Amino acid sequence: MRLSDLQNKDVVDILTGERIGNVIDVEIEGTTGNILKMIIYEKKGFINMLRGGEEVMITWPQIKKIGTDVILVSRNI
DSSP states (O other), X not given: OOHHHHHTSEEEETTTXXXXXXXXXXXXXXXXXXXXXXXXXXXXXXXXXXXXXXXXXXXXXXXXEEOSSEEEEOSOO
């Protein structure tokens, strides 16, 4: 899987069903090449739309499932 494949998926919190945003980057561990974190561009509400979104870090243990269209995460870890 490539970063561009991840960037096309919506990131959704499995506990609330809320769409968090889209992957804009990943943090990779230098020696193993494992993904440590996904950096999500979060858009919420009309006001934030005008100001732009914020970046949210999702750690690898928070990622529950990477599907064909959606990445499911649990932010309560």
